[in-house]
Structure formats: C-alpha cells, structure tokens
Amino acid sequence: MSQTTSAPPTAGAAPAPTTGPSTTPHAGTERPGPSEVRGGSRVVILGGGPGGYEGALVAAQLGARVTLIERHGPGGSAVLTDVVPSKTLIATAEWLTVTDSAHELGIRSDEVPESGIGDLYADLGVVNARVRELAARQSDDIRGRLVREGVEIVDGTGALGGVLSAGGTRRVTATLADGTVRELEAEMVLVATGATPRVLPTAEPDGERILTWAQMYALDELPEHLVVVGSGVTGAEFASAYNSLGARVTLVSSRHRVLPGEDADAAGLIEDVFRRRGMTVLSRSRAAAVRRVGDGVEVELTDGRVVEGSHCLVAVGGVPATDGIGLEEAGVERTGSGHVVVDRVSRTRAFRVYAAGDCTGVLPLASVAAMQGRIAMWHALGDAVQPLDLSIVSANIFTAPEIATIGATAEDCASGSVDGAISMLPLARNPRAKMLGIADGFVKMISDRATGTVLGGVVVAPRASELILPITLAVTHRLTVDQVANAFTIYPSLSGSITEAARTLHVAGSES
Structure with missing residues (x-):
C-alpha cells in the first residue's frame, strides 16, 4: 500500500460511505457489546x-x-515491496536533487567546477541493498x-x-x-x-527488463534508459527518483498531463520540472505492448510509435x-x-x-x-x-518537489460544491526558500468564503509531507484563517508561507 499510493476510487471501487455520521449497521452485524x-x-x-x-x-x-x-x-507489501522501499529509494534521489542549486549557492567541485558537485553519482547496487x-x-x-x-x-x-x-x-x-x-x-x-501490481497481458513482467514496482529493488545497475508506463502516483514517483539518480527517463502518460487526479497547478508544476530536468514526457500516449528485445525493451504505443529503452517499469495501478x-x-x-x-x-x-x-x-x-x-x-x-x-486525510506524492494535499480542492470550488476562496503563494518569494535555493513550489489554501474556516490546502515543496501538517490540523479542527494567521511562525521559515496564505484569506469583520 502506498503513500505512493494514488487517487480516490473511481467507479468500480468499493462504494463505502465516507462522510457524515455512522450509518445503519449491516444486516446481521450489529455492534457487539x-x-x-x-x-x-x-x-x-x-x-x-x-x-x-x-x-x-x-x-x-x-x-x-x-x-x-x-x-x-x-x-x-507496504513495508517489504512498496511504501518503505520506494520512499527509501526516493530519499537517496532527494539527496541528489539538493545539488541542483549547488552552483547558485556557491558550492564548487575541484573536478567539475562549472557544474557544482556534478561528480557525485548513485551506486544503485548499494542503494537497493540498503533499501x-x-x-x-x-x-x-x-x-x-x-x-x-x-x-x-x-x-x-x-x-x-x-x-x-x-x-x-x-x-x-x-x-x-x-x-x-x-x-x-x-x-x-x-x-x-x-x-x-496490475499486470497487463501485453506487458508481462520478467523481473529483469520488464518490471513491476515490487521488482525494482533487485536492480544492481542504474538503467541506461528507463521507460515508465503510467503517470499516476507510482509512475511519477519512480520516474522522478530515477531521473534524479541519473537515468534517462521516458514517462508514457495516457492523459493530457502527469498525475491527472491531483491539483492541476501542482501537477503542471511537476511536469514542468520533469521536462526541465531532461525527462521525456509523452502525453496522451497509451502503451499497447511491452516486449523484451535482447538486452532492452520496446514499448509500442497505440499510435504505432515504438519507444526503445533498457528497462520498462509498468505502473498501471494495483x-x-x-x-x-x-x-x-x-x-x-x-x-x-x-x-x-x-x-x-x-x-x-x-x-x-x-x-x-x-x-x-x-x-x-x-x-x-x-x-x-x-x-x-x-x-x-x-x-x-x-x-x-476521508475529508481530513492528508496525502503526499514523493516526487521532487513533493505534493501534499488535504481536504477541499480547487476543483471543488470551481464546480460549486464548495463555496471557497483560494490563496496561492509561490515559494520563490519566501525568504527561507531563497536561502535554500528553492525555486519550484507553492502553498495553496482554501477557506470557506463566508466563515473563513480552512477547508483544504496544497503544498508543493521539498518535504511538503512535513509542511502540510499545520493545514491538516486547521482542517481537522475547523480553525479559521485568522486563527492560523495569528499563530507565530519562525522567521525565516517555509512555514511562514502558510500563515501568509491565511492572512490573504482574512474575512473582513470576522472574529477569531
């Protein structure tokens, strides 16, 4: 089970009620005393x-x-082949992404002075042994x-x-x-x-070149060219990690953008970051088949194109x-x-x-x-x-940067199901982010337009999984934006953007 996990169930998933008071017990299963x-x-x-x-x-x-x-x-599987292993792998990849801003911060390497500390690399055999x-x-x-x-x-x-x-x-x-x-x-x-892991009949995993996410930790060498089929949470996380580890990555996405079930601003930012870091993202492209060809793979798309790679991860759900x-x-x-x-x-x-x-x-x-x-x-x-x-469940996608979410969404506001006001602040204007060389990310907060109650939020940032907690507490305990805004934050800190977003949503004349 993944904090990799993925979007809420669509039609066909278990239709369990998830909001409101407890409902009538199922026949024959009354609560025992x-x-x-x-x-x-x-x-x-x-x-x-x-x-x-x-x-x-x-x-x-x-x-x-x-x-x-x-x-x-x-x-x-959560501990042995899914959440714990994938996040351990991602932790190594995350460490390498910190070097992206090394040159800007004044860090130099004697070997490659013009590229910061670009001489560092990941030994995948050692990484996966640790995983x-x-x-x-x-x-x-x-x-x-x-x-x-x-x-x-x-x-x-x-x-x-x-x-x-x-x-x-x-x-x-x-x-x-x-x-x-x-x-x-x-x-x-x-x-x-x-x-x-879901297995496609036209993409049978062999554990060597065609892999499910559970088989990725047996690799001893970094793939020369990893083709990732599926741009949901699992696919995006592995694509991000292997791109950061130094592999050439092609991400095959059947939808118009990666992470189609997530906040549109967050998903758009992540896709921009992917492309800027050299990843090839094939949008609106669906894999028809994956074949082992010698020491590599061929991924045939439904439009007839063929993508050649050394390895293929098939990440199409569970x-x-x-x-x-x-x-x-x-x-x-x-x-x-x-x-x-x-x-x-x-x-x-x-x-x-x-x-x-x-x-x-x-x-x-x-x-x-x-x-x-x-x-x-x-x-x-x-x-x-x-x-x-489920309205108070926070979730996180461990790409670089991470995407953390809680509660009501911008889509809820656009559809009219929530009468919400939205504040979105880019991290690039946060002083702590500037000091750390963080250019990508934002804080988004959603509040009830009439009462100022915090209804939801999105954080896109390094360690967004930690930064979402204040918004989660606000949603869970129905705090108002004024209550959040009046909490002291450290200056400078990334969390300062959370209280700043709350201040911009102040409802004139309201009482905290």
Missing part, C-alpha cells in the same frame, strides 16, 4: 500490512487473543512489537470458512509454506490482504488480493473490481468480518489502511470509535 466480546475474544487477521498489524495491536490492547496470518512478513535491508529491519521491528504485545504470528496464507458455528464463530484456515494446513476458530475476522481466500463462501460482498465492500467502521456484509486497506479500495494510503484496521477492532471489540472521515 463489550461484555460479549472482550476477555479473550479470538481475533484472526488475514494480512500483516498497516491495516492488519495496527488492527492486531488494538485488538491485543483490548484483551483479545490475536492471530495474524501473513505470508511475506510483518508489514506486508532491502531497511525494509527487512522495519519488518523485524514490527514483528517484535507484535510478539511483545502477545500477538501470534502465523507465516502463511489465510482463508475464511463459510460455515458459522452455533456460537457465531467461524473457521479460518492457514496454509503454511510447507503445505501444512492449520485451522483456527475466530469470533472476529479482519481481512487486510492488500493489493498487488488489483485487490481478494481471490481464493473464501470471501464468497463467507458472504463477503465484493465489487466488480474485486474490492471488499465496507462501511465507515470497516464492516463487511458478513457476520463479524471486517476489512481494511487496499483490498477495500476506499483510499489506497498506508495511513488510511492503518486507521481502518484500528477502527475495525475498536468497533468489533465494543470500544469507543469514530467512523472513518
């Missing part, structure tokens, strides 16, 4: 990603006997935490049974790596099986890992795309079966998966719970 489930309730969790392990920790805290079934290792080692360490840390909290970890693949006992329990089978089958009995089940685990037999409803249908407290339509994370299609972010898992167990075990509210 604490006396009914606590004191050693048996909880079985399928999948050890953020939704699974966070749910396991909550269930253990509430006194349940928890068994977590995971075939790859605690943390799941894999850090992911494994993170998985081990999660395993240790789960074990300390009393969670039993079963290394295998889980499947639901379709028959309920007279007491409302159901059988869950765990198939171990050696083929051994173990049967478990559970009062509560949490399905958190995640998603896998598919929920929900087949073959007994969901139909258990009465769990799925959409046509295979996503598990859940409500805002993570319930499925099957008795005492919950689901969390990318397998639900609600919003493919690690933070959302973790919250879904916590909410599921709070609700299942009778604790206080607030239904999931």
Whole structure:
C-alpha cells in the first residue's frame, strides 16, 4: 500500500460511505457489546500490512487473543515491496536533487567546477541493498512489537470458512509454506490482504527488463534508459527518483498531463520540472505492448510509435488480493473490481468480518489502511470509535518537489460544491526558500468564503509531507484563517508561507 499510493476510487471501487455520521449497521452485524466480546475474544487477521498489524495491536490492547496470518512478513507489501522501499529509494534521489542549486549557492567541485558537485553519482547496487535491508529491519521491528504485545504470528496464507458455528464463530484456515494446513476458530475476522501490481497481458513482467514496482529493488545497475508506463502516483514517483539518480527517463502518460487526479497547478508544476530536468514526457500516449528485445525493451504505443529503452517499469495501478481466500463462501460482498465492500467502521456484509486497506479500495494510503484496521477492532471489540472521515486525510506524492494535499480542492470550488476562496503563494518569494535555493513550489489554501474556516490546502515543496501538517490540523479542527494567521511562525521559515496564505484569506469583520 502506498503513500505512493494514488487517487480516490473511481467507479468500480468499493462504494463505502465516507462522510457524515455512522450509518445503519449491516444486516446481521450489529455492534457487539463489550461484555460479549472482550476477555479473550479470538481475533484472526488475514494480512500483516498497516491495516492488519495496527488492527492486531488494538485488538491485543483490548484483551483479545490475536492471530495474524501473513505470508511475506510483518508489514506486508507496504513495508517489504512498496511504501518503505520506494520512499527509501526516493530519499537517496532527494539527496541528489539538493545539488541542483549547488552552483547558485556557491558550492564548487575541484573536478567539475562549472557544474557544482556534478561528480557525485548513485551506486544503485548499494542503494537497493540498503533499501532491502531497511525494509527487512522495519519488518523485524514490527514483528517484535507484535510478539511483545502477545500477538501470534502465523507465516502463511489465510482463508475464511463459510460455515458459522452455533456460537457465531467461524473457521479460518492457514496454509503454511510447507503445505501444512492449520485451522483456527475466530469470533472476529479482519481481512487486510492488500493489493498487488496490475499486470497487463501485453506487458508481462520478467523481473529483469520488464518490471513491476515490487521488482525494482533487485536492480544492481542504474538503467541506461528507463521507460515508465503510467503517470499516476507510482509512475511519477519512480520516474522522478530515477531521473534524479541519473537515468534517462521516458514517462508514457495516457492523459493530457502527469498525475491527472491531483491539483492541476501542482501537477503542471511537476511536469514542468520533469521536462526541465531532461525527462521525456509523452502525453496522451497509451502503451499497447511491452516486449523484451535482447538486452532492452520496446514499448509500442497505440499510435504505432515504438519507444526503445533498457528497462520498462509498468505502473498501471494495483488489483485487490481478494481471490481464493473464501470471501464468497463467507458472504463477503465484493465489487466488480474485486474490492471488499465496507462501511465507515470497516464492516463487511458478513457476520463479524471486517476489512481494511487496499483490498477495500476506499483510499489506497498506508495511513488510511492503518486507521481502518484500528477502527475495525475498536468497533468489533465494543470500544469507543469514530467512523472513518476521508475529508481530513492528508496525502503526499514523493516526487521532487513533493505534493501534499488535504481536504477541499480547487476543483471543488470551481464546480460549486464548495463555496471557497483560494490563496496561492509561490515559494520563490519566501525568504527561507531563497536561502535554500528553492525555486519550484507553492502553498495553496482554501477557506470557506463566508466563515473563513480552512477547508483544504496544497503544498508543493521539498518535504511538503512535513509542511502540510499545520493545514491538516486547521482542517481537522475547523480553525479559521485568522486563527492560523495569528499563530507565530519562525522567521525565516517555509512555514511562514502558510500563515501568509491565511492572512490573504482574512474575512473582513470576522472574529477569531
């Protein structure tokens, strides 16, 4: 699951309600009382990603006997092949982008004095070895935490049974790596099986030249020419990273611009940066097929053009890992795309079966998966719970610069669904940005035109993932622009642009 993750679900993704008060429970899944489930309730969790392990920790805290079934290792794909590895790779690439302004800042190299510190380069074998080692360490840390909290970890693949006992329990089978089958009995089940990279029949990955995002960390040498098919979050992040690492990159985008689901100003800026750094962006171009040709690849486009490269990353989304685990037999409803249908407290339509994370299609972010898992167990075990509210979820795209977003969008204002006022300030006028040599980026804030309440925002900047927090707090706690503006910020600081944007949205005569 990716903080790489991607845009909210389109038609075909799980149509779970995500705003407003809690709705009527699903038939047969009324909320149990604490006396009914606590004191050693048996909880079985399928999948050890953020939704699974966070749910396991909550269930253990509430006194349940928890068994977590995971075939790859605690943390799941988010830790081992997705979020943690990709962001570790990007951290190295980000370090190299800092050198972009070295010459302007007066930093010189004896070897190449006219180009700043251009003699630095990334050793991809070392980089990816570190990526894999850090992911494994993170998985081990999660395993240790789960074990300390009393969670039993079963290394295998889980499947639901379709028959309920007279007491409302159901059988869950765990198939171990050696083929051994173990049967478990559970009062509560949490399905958190995640998603896998989508594979196109005309672009079968071979793990060497044609790759999914999960296979990128086996590369020992920097691709001479990486062709990235797909300009969503994953494609844009990898294209940005490999461009910064020094590879020649061609990005194939089927839409009119990269990151089509994101703020238009932010996406336009990122595409401009990509092109300025030497990346080839093929807009309105769709890949028809990817072929291995000797030591390279050919990417055939639907208009007949062929793009030759040394490697191709196919980043065209993910598919929920929900087949073959007994969901139909258990009465769990799925959409046509295979996503598990859940409500805002993570319930499925099957008795005492919950689901969390990318397998639900609600919003493919690690933070959302973790919250879904916590909410599921709070609700299942009778604790206080607030239904999931996607309007206060912040998200980040780890390109260079990063794009962070929260709440209402400029598109909401343009469509009339939000009566919002917008302030947008370029970072180039911020004194701290000037000192750091930051030329690309902006802060955008959206407020209610009548009351001044902060409704949303966008930050495009290095480490935008950190800078979005003040706006997230404002949206979450319904602060007004005057309240944000009256907070002291350090001078000089990048966060000063946030309070400045708030000041420009002051509603005359309003009271803080």
